[in-house]
Amino acid sequence: MLKIENLHVKLEEEDKQILKGIDLQVPYGEVHAIMGPNGSGKSTLSYVLSGRDGYEVTEGSAALEGEDLLDLEPEERAAAGLFLAFQYPVEIPGVGNMTFLRTAVNAQRKARGQEELSAGDFLKLVREKAKTLKIDAEMLKRPVNVGFSGGEKKRNEILQMAMLEPKMCIMDETDSGLDVDAMKLVAEGVNALRGPDRGFLVITHYQRLLDHIRPDVVHIMSDGRIVKSGGPELALEVETNGYGDILNEVA
Amino acid sequence: MVGEAKRQATEDRLGALTLPEGGGWLGAARKDALDRLRAVGLPGRRDEYWRYTDPRPLNAPEPEGAAEAAGDDPFAGIDGFVITVDGDAVIVPDGAPEGLEVDTLRHAAGADIHWAREIYGTREAAGSRPVSRPFGMLNTAFATDGVLLRAKGKVARPVHIRYAPGTDPILHHVVKIEAGATLTLLESGTPGNRGNTALEAEIAEDGALHHLRIQDPDPKRHVNTHFFAALSARSVLKSFTLSAQGAFVRNEGTIDLTGDEGSATIAGAAFGRGDFHHDDTVFVTHDAVDCESRQVFKKVLRDGATGVFQGKILVKEGAQKTDGYQISQSLLLDDDSVFLAKPELEIYADDVACSHGSTTGAIDETALFYLRSRGVSKRxxxxxxxxxxxxxxxxxxxxxxxxxxxxxxxxxWLSTH
Known part of the structure; x- marks a missing residue:
């Protein structure tokens, strides 16, 4: 499981506390959603967990399967089984999507002491996974995310997830910039990856993504803390009444 | 008028050289170049196009360091007609591709009449106006040998000039592409501990020259190359250089578009670290209507490496409908590395489209994080x-x-250098 205890985080460059004591446990097999208003610290949590520069952990811990994540480099966290689906996937001109995928898959296999996949085996695997996400050969050949639509970029994130088979997937506002059809396709991809050996932390503003990716637990985050947790009904409450009522209630 | 210090430096350098024997057409061309060199002298730091690159390694009478052994052939696997330049001599094997006439400068020197005579030193002299190319002149005067290529049709197989390092070699190649003919010319390797190479090319109407050069990894390379090309109507030039490492590299390209509807591209990618000094100096002249030119240069610099780009587009009077493009960009992987760029446009026609740009940037941290978050190591x-x-x-x-x-x-090379 992913276990976060009393996590306090400030910006490295300025004296601004973003996370003020997060406690969260996501067991394998479960999907947890984090909802909250803008500026509540949701994306910061995803970046801190995956190791992006610019943040300083002042207190607390985060561990995957008992392994302390916060001391690891981003690539070591990935090898430990953590995956972050980006809100804004990065375009990398001149590097083929396939080359990128193969480099990533083999880097992780190497880090775990496994044999690298042969070109043939890799190709077979990627074609199979790409098909379910309706990613065609042309998209695989193109440079990473260059010229991709919003939906294609997010599908490409899910393809990476499917190829890397992480234990814990963090999805940072995956629904942003998607129309309903694109969201359904992404959700289907995610649902296909759900299983007893994998946990999900789904960060979203809106309830609508959760219609397609049904969460087991919903957490409401505000001002750097989780202020309320509950079942899927909590997300519906947000949808109907906004965050105001819940935040007033816990204040 | 050459100052005394410059004159002395020039004479010191010339004193260490021996003019190759033989008179004839080549002897006359050598003498002409030598006279032109004496008239301008070797460059100093105060010369406009040598401010960013210290010419001392080239001016010194003797080169530093000994020649290194040749590395692996980067064009291995490409079926080319390989001409080996072993230090100061050219070795041409039998079986030249169809449509191609191959000769050596050493051999041609003895001929009374030779097609290369019209070009040898002529392009270089033209390329020395308005900016003098003293090492080009020196090359024309003292070259010991060179490859002479004359394409008379569409030459299917690439010609590959492969350098094995020699001691302070001066080499001068001449390429003539006849009307409608095409040739792909590859170059690879390091000519020597201090190499001076010149390539003069004339491309006739509807001809095409594709030039691809790899300056493969050699941290000790000291080389000064010149490429002088003239394009006739509707002809095409594509020249690309990949440079990996090198202590001192100055690649000069002087391209003249002399016929309507010509198209010239001169481009390069370079990466190096440490005492790597890489200079691309390019001068493209539009002297005809409806021509297109592109200069595209990118450099990746780390550990204190220096990159230089000096690029000019000159559009002469009457060269209407010119489409000129120039971009130079550097990626600096640390704070110690330096990129110096001098883009220039000089335009004397009123119906032209010319653009130029230059950027210097660091690695994109977001992209780096994206890749690392997928498990790819920082390196x-x-x-x-x-x-x-x-x-x-x-x-x-x-x-x-x-x-x-x-x-x-x-x-x-990136993964090993």
Whole structure:
């Protein structure tokens, strides 16, 4: 499981506390959603967990399967089984999507002491996974995310997830910039990856993504803390009444 | 008027050289070049086009260091007609490709009449106006040998000039592309501990020259190259250089578009670290209507390396409908590395489209994090982003197979250098 205890985080460059004591446990097999208003610290949590520069952990811990994540480099966290689906996937001109995928898959296999996949085996695997996400050969050949639509970029994130088979997937506002059809396709991809050996932390503003990716637990985050947790009904409450009522209630 | 210090430095350098024997047409061309060199003198730091690159390594009467052993052939796997330059001598094997006449400068020197006579030193002299190329003049005067290529038709097989390092070699190649003919010319290797090479090319109407040069990894390379080309109507020039490492590299390109509807591209990708000093100095002249030119240069610099780009587009009076483009970009992987760029446009026609740009940047931290978050190590992620940065320059290589070949070379060298 992913276990976060009393996590306090400030910006490295300025004296601004973003996370003020997060406690969260996501067991394998479960999907947890984090909802909250803008500026509540949701994306910061995803970046801190995956190791992006610019943040300083002042207190607390985060561990995957008992392994302390916060001391690891981003690539070591990935090898430990953590995956972050980006809100804004990065375009990398001149590097083929396939080359990128193969480099990533083999880097992780190497880090775990496994044999690298042969070109043939890799190709077979990627074609199979790409098909379910309706990613065609042309998209695989193109440079990473260059010229991709919003939906294609997010599908490409899910393809990476499917190829890397992480234990814990963090999805940072995956629904942003998607129309309903694109969201359904992404959700289907995610649902296909759900299983007893994998946990999900789904960060979203809106309830609508959760219609397609049904969460087991919903957490409401505000001002750097989780202020309320509950079942899927909590997300519906947000949808109907906004965050105001819940935040007033816990204040 | 050459000052006394400059005159003395020039004479010191010339004193260490021996004018190759023989008179004839070549002897006359040598003498002419020597006179022109004496008239301008060797460059100093105060000369406009030597402010960013200290010419001392080239001015010194003797080169520093000994010649290194040749590395692996980066064009291995490409079926080319390989001409070996072993130090100061050219070795041409039998079986030249169809449509191609191959000779050596040493051999041609003895002929009373030779096609290369019209070109040898002529392009170089033209390329020395308005900016003098003293080492080009020195080359014309003292070259010991060179490859002479005359394409009379569409030459299917690439010609590959492969350098084995010699001691302070001066080499002068001449290429003539006849009307409608095409040739792909490859160059690879390091000519010597201090190499001076010149390539003069004339491309006749509807002809095409594809030039692809790999200056493969050699941290001690000291080389000054000159490429002088003239394009006739509707002809095409595509020149690309990949440089990996090198202590001192100055690649000069002087391209004259003399016939209507010509198209010239001169491009390069370079990466190096430490005492790497890499200079691309390019001068493109539009002297005809409806021509297109592109200059695309990218450099990746780390550990205190220096990159220089001096590029000019000159559009002469009457050269209407000119489409000129120039971009120079550097990726600095640390704060110690330096990129110096001097883009210039000089335009005397009123119906032209010319654009130029120059950028210097660091690695994109967001992209780096993206790759690392997928499990790619920082080093490999950096290499991928370097490849990504250079990819746009590689796009200038027309032939897809050759482009992929160069890309593979680059990827391999990045992981080992």
């Amino acid at each position: 490999d992620a950096t290499d991928l982003l370097v490849l990504s940065f250079l990819a746009e320059a590689l796009e200038e290589i027309d032939d897809e197979a050759l482009r992929e070949h160069v890309n593979d070379c680059l990827a391999g």
